[in-house]
Amino acid sequence: MITPVLTIEPMAARNIDVVRAIDARCYSSPWGAATWRNELAEKTRHHVVARMDDEVLGHAxxxxxxxxxxxxxxxxxxxxxxxxxxxxxxxxxLDHARMVGGASATLEVRASARRTQRLYARFGFQPAGARKSYYSAPVDDAIVMWLHDLQTPRIGQRLDLIRREIGLAAEGDVS
Ligand SMILES: CC(C)(COP(=O)(O)OP(=O)(O)OC[C@H]1O[C@@H](n2cnc3c(N)ncnc32)[C@H](O)[C@@H]1OP(=O)(O)O)[C@@H](O)C(=O)NCCC(=O)NCCS
Incomplete structure (x- = not known):
């Protein structure tokens, strides 16, 4: 699949409203504006928005x-x-996690969100346990997933493979 290319840039306070509008459609318990302001002020966080042309379509x-x-x-x-x-x-x-010296990445995902689990599995994330009734509205278990060995060439190669599969240039490609 060739994917439209996003511009990914650090999230700023001016993005909070659009991010909250997206979250209202995506999450059952979205963060409020005060939580977002705290997140943006924390040095241990890395938040980005994804733009296509002038429109913010997502964040992470x-x-x-x-x-x-x-x-x-x-x-x-x-x-x-x-x-x-x-x-x-x-x-x-994951590129950012590798750049800052990360060794492992983890996340929680709704047990019912099979498609999202497949998205993470493509990167090599593996299920490693569950948290009972972690989510509300509707109640759902969380599957805890981990991806280890982030600094190894194997992970770099996997990320490059996915980049090529979706039509983006990989790090080793010469233009
Ligand atoms: C999860 C979420 C961010 C995914 O965004 P998206 O832009 O739809 O994802 P993508 O199109 O890049 O990828 C999803 C696809 O990757 C697919 N995939 C997995 N392995 C693949 C492979 N080897 N080759 C091709 N596709 C693959 C998934 O199955 C899914 O395919 P589908 O769209 O045909 O069903 C989005 O659905 C969302 O915002 N969900 C609500 C919020 C949420 O639950 N976030 C996760 C919190 S942990």
């Missing part, structure tokens, strides 16, 4: 704890899902 974020990174958010506006845009955001998060 990490919590960085020493060499462990936690994927806290990945959201694409429902009108633009299934076009490879979420995949680009996860690629960005």
């Amino acid at each position: 974020g990490l919590l960085i704890m020493l060499d462990e990174v936690h994927v806290t958010t990945v959201a694409i506006h429902p009108d633009h899902q299934s076009r490879g845009l979420g995949t680009q955001l996860v690629l960005h998060l």
Whole structure:
């Protein structure tokens, strides 16, 4: 699949309203404006927005704890899902995690969200346990997924393979 290319840039306070509008469509318990302001002020967070032309279509974020990174958010506006845009955001998060020296990445995903689990499995994330009734509205278990060995060539090659599969240039490609 060739995917439209997103511009991915650091999230700023001016993006909070559009991010909250996207979250209202994507999450059952979206963060409020005050939480977002705190997140943007925290040095251990890395939040980005994804733009196509002038429109913000999604966002994603990490919590960085020493060499462990936690994927806290990945959201694409429902009108633009299934076009490879979420995949680009996860690629960005894992590139960033590798750049800051991350060794492992983890996340929680709704047990019922099989498609989202497949998205993460494509990157090599593996289920490693469940948190009972972690989510509300509707109640659902969380599947905890992990991706280890982020600094190894094997992971770099996997990210490059996905980049090529969706039609983006890989890091080793010469233009
Ligand atoms: C999860 C979410 C960000 C995905 O965004 P998206 O732009 O739709 O994702 P993409 O199109 O890049 O990728 C999803 C696809 O990757 C697919 N995929 C997995 N492995 C693949 C492979 N080897 N080759 C091709 N596609 C593959 C998935 O099955 C899915 O395919 P589908 O759209 O045909 O069903 C989006 O659905 C969303 O915002 N959901 C609500 C918020 C949420 O739950 N976020 C996750 C929090 S952990």
